[in-house]
Amino acid sequence: MLRKVLIANRGEIAVRIIRECLDSSIEAVSVYSTADRQALHTIIATKAICIGGPRASESYLNISNIVEAAKACGCDAVHPGFGFLSENSDFARACEEAGIKFIGPASWTIDKMGNKAAARKLMVEAGVPVVPGSEGSVKDADEAAAIAEKIGYPVLMKASAGGGGRGMRKAYNPEEVREGFAAASAEAESCFGNGEMYVEKLIENPRHIEFQILADGFGNVVHLGERDCSIQRRNQKLVEEAPAWGLSSELREKMGQAAVKAAKAADYENAGTIEFVVDKDENFYFIEMNTRIQVEHPVTEMVTGINIVKEQLRIASGIPLGFSQEEIQFSGHAIECRITAERVFDNFAPCPGQVEFIHFPAGAGIRVDSALYNGCEISPFYDSMVAKVIAKGNTRLEAVRRMRRALEETVITGVETTLPVQHLLMFNQEFLRGGYDTGFIENHLKDILDIYEAAGGKHESV
Ligand code: ADP
Ligand code: ADP
Ligand code: MG
Numbered sequence: 001m002l003r004k005v006l007i008a009n010r011g012e013i014a015v016r017i018i019r020e021c022l023d024s025s026i027e028a029v030s031v032y033s034t035a036d037r038q039a040l041h042t043i044i045a046t047k048a049i050c051i052g053g054p055r056a057s058e059s060y061l062n063i064s065n066i067v068e069a070a071k072a073c074g075c076d077a078v079h080p081g082f083g084f085l086s087e088n089s090d091f092a093r094a095c096e097e098a099g100i101k102f103i104g105p106a107s108w109t110i111d112k113m114g115n116k117a118a119a120r121k122l123m124v125e126a127g128v129p130v131v132p133g134s135e136g137s138v139k140d141a142d143e144a145a146a147i148a149e150k151i152g153y154p155v156l157m158k159a160s161a162g163g164g165g166r167g168m169r170k171a172y173n174p175e176e177v178r179e180g181f182a183a184a185s186a187e188a189e190s191c192f193g194n195g196e197m198y199v200e201k202l203i204e205n206p207r208h209i210e211f212q213i214l215a216d217g218f219g220n221v222v223h224l225g226e227r228d229c230s231i232q233r234r235n236q237k238l239v240e241e242a243p244a245w246g247l248s249s250e251l252r253e254k255m256g257q258a259a260v261k262a263a264k265a266a267d268y269e270n271a272g273t274i275e276f277v278v279d280k281d282e283n284f285y286f287i288e289m290n291t292r293i294q295v296e297h298p299v300t301e302m303v304t305g306i307n308i309v310k311e312q313l314r315i316a317s318g319i320p321l322g323f324s325q326e327e328i329q330f331s332g333h334a335i336e337c338r339i340t341a342e343r344v345f346d347n348f349a350p351c352p353g354q355v356e357f358i359h360f361p362a363g364a365g366i367r368v369d370s371a372l373y374n375g376c377e378i379s380p381f382y383d384s385m386v387a388k389v390i391a392k393g394n395t396r397l398e399a400v401r402r403m404r405r406a407l408e409e410t411v412i413t414g415v416e417t418t419l420p421v422q423h424l425l426m427f428n429q430e431f432l433r434g435g436y437d438t439g440f441i442e443n444h445l446k447d448i449l450d451i452y453e454a455a456g457g458k459h460e461s462v
Contacts, residue, residue, distance in 0.1 A: 002026050002077050002317050005103070006070040007041065008091075009081030010060060012371045012388060013293070014041035017079045020309040022046070029073045031066055033059035035379045040371040047073060054381045060084045067094050077101035077316055083383060086292040087114050087163070103316040104270050105291050113266050113289040117160040117198040123286045126265035128258050131277065131285040133200035141181040145174045147199045154202040157181050159188030159195070165235030166191050170202055203285065205439035206277035208232065209244045211259035212300045214311050215268045216321045223256045224300050224308070225330055231425070233348065233441045239422060240296035241335045242303045245396060245434030248282070255284050260325075262286060271297075271312050277438075295338060295388070298367060302334035302392040333396040335403050337422040339370075340384040341415045344449065345458055348418070352380035356414035361406035365392040365399070378415055386417065396434060400426055416462050424448045 004027040007014045014030065018041060021028035030045035035054035042048045049069045052059035059065070061084055070078055078095050080086040080103070092107035104110070113119045117137040120130050132151045137160055138144045148155040148171065157180050159167025167188030169180030181197060189195035212224040228244035229237045243252075259274040266289065273290040297308045306328070315321070342348040355376050360368045370387035372378075378386060389406050393399035407423040425431055428444060452458075 002101070002313060004029060004046075004073065004075045005077045005079055005313070006031065006066070006073065006075040006100075007045070007079050007081065008060070008066050009079070009084055009086075010036055010039060010041055010371075010382065011385070012369045013081040013083075013295075015044065015371045016369055017081060017309055018045050020307070020313065021079075024310065024313055026313065029069070029075055031059070031069055033381070035381055038377065040373060040376070049073065054379070056084065056381065060382075063088075063091050063094050066091075067098050067100070070095070070100050071098055075100060077103055079103040079312070080292065082290075082292050082295060083164075087290070089114060101316050103312055105266070105268055105272065109266050109268060110291050113268075113272075113291050115160045115196075116158065116162065116288050117196065119266075119289055120198070120286070122265055123262060126261055128262045128265070128286050129284060131200040131203060131287065134198045137196045137198050141178045144181050144197065144199050145177045148174070148177055151199075151201045154204070156200045156202040157184050157197055158200060159184060159192065159197055161192040161194040161196065162188055163192070165232075167197075168235060200287075203277050203279050205437040206230075206279050207244065207435075207437050208237075208275065209247065209255065209278050209284070210273050210275040210294075211256055212294075212297065212308070213259055213263045213268070213272050213274060214306075214308070214315070214321060215263050215270065215272070216315050217269055217318055218320050219264075220321045220324075221260050221263045221268065222321060222323070222325045222328060223259050224304050224306060224328060226252065226255065227296055227299055229296060230436055230438045231431075231440055232438050233445065237296065237338065238418070238441065239335065239337050239425065240299055241333065241396075241399075242299040243330065243333065251278075251282055251284070258284070258286070262289065270315050271308055295385070296336055298369060298388060298390045299334040299336045302367065302390060303330050303332055304328055305331075332392055332394050333399040334390060334392040335396075335399045336388055336390045337403065337407065337419070338385055339387040339389060339410075339412070339422070340418050341378045341386050342384050342418055343416045344418055344421050345453070350380065350384040351416045352378045352384075353415045354378075355412060357411060358413075359409070359411040360387070361389065361409035363402075363406075365402045366390070366406045367392075372412070386412075386415075397432075400432065413462055420452055420457055420460075421445075421448055424451055 089110040231239040391403035
């Protein structure tokens with residue numbers, strides 16, 4: 001059993017994990033940067049240790065400081081959360097070598113699945129459908145153009161180390177391959193320290209449908225159903241829901257089986273997500289595996305009743321999964337809005353600052369995961385996501401109604417957030433119909449912002 005866990009993260013996900021540890025009678029040790037002395041994850045932990053300066057490279061990405069902190073406190077495990085070091089195999093390896101359990105897959109599994117070009121290869125070998133594209137990575141724009149010629153335009157040039165929608169460019173012709181390749185590779189080099197690229201056919205306006213999986217240390221793998229994450233702006237998710245609306249039970253079955261096969265091929269352990277794109281003809285293709293807990297895990301928890309972070313702790317303790325695939329029950333519908341501190345009329349530019357007042361919603365079917373409190377600072381150094389509002393209903397419509405009501409109850413003053421946009425989205429006809437694709441935001445965001453502005457949104461004080 002685990003006795004003491006270090007949480008190598010900050011913000012709402014660190015708070016989520018600390019709460020789960022405390023609920024399981026496990027001591028929770030936080031690490032924090034000098035910018036996070038007053039952050040909620042620093043305050044509510046059993047113990048908190050300062051690991052460096054405000055820049056992530058000095059603190060939350062500082063492998064040796066984090067491992068030293070875990071050793072100094074006698075922690076027997078480290079939970080990496082998402083972002084930061086969560087998919088960094090060097091970090092997982094450093095934990096393994098220090099005799100500290102990394103709550104996630106083995107470092108060599110991260111190596112295999114973390115490089116997206118390598119993961120594609122592994123999936124092909126395992127018989128999981130991937131998007132047509134290059135066999136592995138491509139060395140330059142000429143090679144990318146040759147592959148584009150073969151598979152047909154349009155194509156997507158993607159960074160092997162990419163994440164969060166970065167390091168990715170579309171190309172509709174050879175000129176765009178040349179421009180986009182260099183730009184995407186440079187972006188990946190600066191974000192992830194690795195400019196390696198690969199090429200995929202661009203599936204036009206697919207749905208993004210992903211499967212949550214859990215795998216224990218005894219070879220048992222189950223999936224917890226799917227999430228539809230097609231509401232994306234610049235390849236970043238804004239709203240997610242479970243289940244995916246209108247997905248046929250045959251397709252769900254096939255995709256679930258492919259997700260389990262993918263996890264088995266990677267000798268996977270712990271929680272992970274297999275992401276697919278689905279085209280108009282219901283063909284589905286693997287795009288990547290996220291070898292960590294995901295931002296949108298609560299929607300799955302709401303419809304399955306399975307506590308994914310608790311399962312992560314149990315799996316890391318060496319306990320076998322307590323249920324089989326057949327025993328997993330799905331009920332109702334859940335929707336999550338990722339609230340970020342951003343100025344929506346200013347191209348969603350981050351809006352750090354001091355929160356004056358917050359009030360979060362409650363009541364039947366509502367959950368809020370956040371690290372905000374009255375008077376807290378939203379730091380300019382980190383990701384702008386500040387709260388996740390999740391609504392569950394017996395039907396999708398009930399979930400939508402509850403989300404509208406929950407967002408109306410929510411008050412966040414002092415900083416601008418995306419909340420009004422997500423609130424208006426809950427009234428959009430096409431959203432209400434469900435089954436939308438990843439082109440949705442590109443087609444509807446301007447309309448939503450126009451309505452918001454016409455209703456006085458731009459002049460609203462915060
Ligand atoms: P998903 O949205 O599918 O969970 P992402 O790749 O978008 O996966 O990343 C998960 C989250 O991790 C992001 O929404 C963001 O909040 C955070 N994140 C991503 N990259 C970083 C990073 N380099 N540093 C800190 N946080 C990050
Ligand atoms: P990241 O690691 O940044 O999350 P992904 O490979 O998951 O990168 O892609 C991010 C998003 O980009 C997907 O959710 C999807 O909307 C879009 N996308 C990725 N690959 C393709 C593709 N081949 N065709 C069309 N859209 C794609
Ligand atoms: Mg992705």
